[in-house]
Amino acid sequence: MQNSLMLETEWLWQNDGHIINFKPFFRIDSHDSERTHADIRELQWLHYWQDYEISVGIGRVFWGVTESTHLVDVINQTDAVEGFDGEDKLGQPMLRFKMVKDWGTLDSYILPYFRERTFAGRDSRLSLPFDVDDNARYESSRREHHLDYAFRYSNSVETWDFALSYFNGTNREPEFIPQQNSVVPFYAQMQQIGLELQNVSGDWLWKLEARYRDSIRNEFASTTGVEYTQVGVFDTVYDLGWIAEYSYDNHDVALNQNDIFIGWRLALNDANGSEILFGISQDLGKSEQAIKLEASGRLEERWKWQIEGWAFSTNNDERPLYTLKSDDFIACSISYFF
Known part of the structure; x- marks a missing residue:
């Protein structure tokens, strides 16, 4: 703990x-x-x-x-x-x-x-x-x-x-140069062009993010997906969002280089603003998976609770997620506002 x-x-x-x-x-x-x-x-x-x-x-x-x-x-x-x-x-x-x-x-x-x-x-x-x-x-x-x-x-x-x-300017994501007992972060210069696109059609929300980077490597990455919201699901005041996204990155060691994400967002629509998000990210080309849980809400007027959980699964020691394979966790927090 x-x-x-x-x-x-x-x-x-x-x-x-x-x-x-x-x-x-x-x-x-x-x-x-x-x-x-x-x-x-x-x-x-x-x-x-x-x-x-x-x-x-x-x-x-x-x-x-x-x-x-x-x-x-x-x-x-x-x-x-x-x-x-x-x-x-x-x-x-x-x-x-x-x-x-x-x-x-x-x-x-x-x-x-x-x-x-x-x-x-x-x-x-x-x-x-x-x-x-x-x-x-x-x-x-x-x-x-x-x-x-x-x-x-x-x-x-x-x-x-x-x-x-x-x-x-300077790339916010460092490369790592191996040393005898450590690694040294290296920050390269880069140019990046980005695109964000979003369309609302009834209960459907279509999304796209894409970028091109000119740096140490020329990199292209994109994420596209959709979110469908069921309003008043199961004859309740709850809203349930169904999320599906696909991510591509031509840099082979990127976390989301060929991944699909499936998630569900439950809004309780109560006075405390309670919300739960659960999602699974699966690499389509390698045996690699990440699961996340986020939940939050208020307790009375000045208190807020939050839960965050992650679980990781991979057997490929060349992938970035391999360093986290033993770090499954659940974090609980209580916040007070004054």
Whole structure:
């Protein structure tokens, strides 16, 4: 059993078109000193006027529409200490300018500083089977001070929502260079073009994410799928969503290089916002499987409960999931809001 205490607070000030937002994060772990860490998730000033917004500081940005993977989500670095699925992100220093026009929304980003990925200690759950050297290497001579930039155009046409994005800078996903007793993260430069597409048709939701990367390798990856929602299933107030997605990646060692994901999302539609998600990801070419469970809801006004569970199965020691095959877990948390 691994116990930890997490604190995430938010302070918000707003006046006459100006917003200041501060969201620090702290975790103390009883078992792994690498998981005991702090981060500023958000600390930024935002000003909006007419059809424009500008923000400066540390922020988090999410791009994506699919459930099983987020291929185009490239602005923030993953906080791998918190989880392996890429959902948790470190705060990213940025300057952001946004235009909202009749012809769509254009976001521009300048990213002056790069955050290295965090990793759990070797004895912790969901850790790599080797030590990670703290002295990362970079393709750019400016290392973490390389000036990255990105653009994203988004719009809605009838029942279609779409977005096109471009990123130029340091790859958030490191390569690993083997050493005698450890590995050294290597961060290459890359260009990425991304596409997000979503269509609502009655109770059906169709989704597509795709990206092309020009870096150490030329990589193409895509995830496409559908979600069908049964409203009032079994003559109840519950809504049941059926999710099916297929992921392809031409990089053979990628986690989702030829996988199908089947999942179910149950919304209880109660006053506590209770929701359950269960999904299975199966590699179609190799004997590899991952199962996940997520559930959450409120307890009275200021309390929230969450359950997260993962199970892994693979016999191929050349696949990334092999390092997690003995790390099945269930995590339960209680949060208090004040």
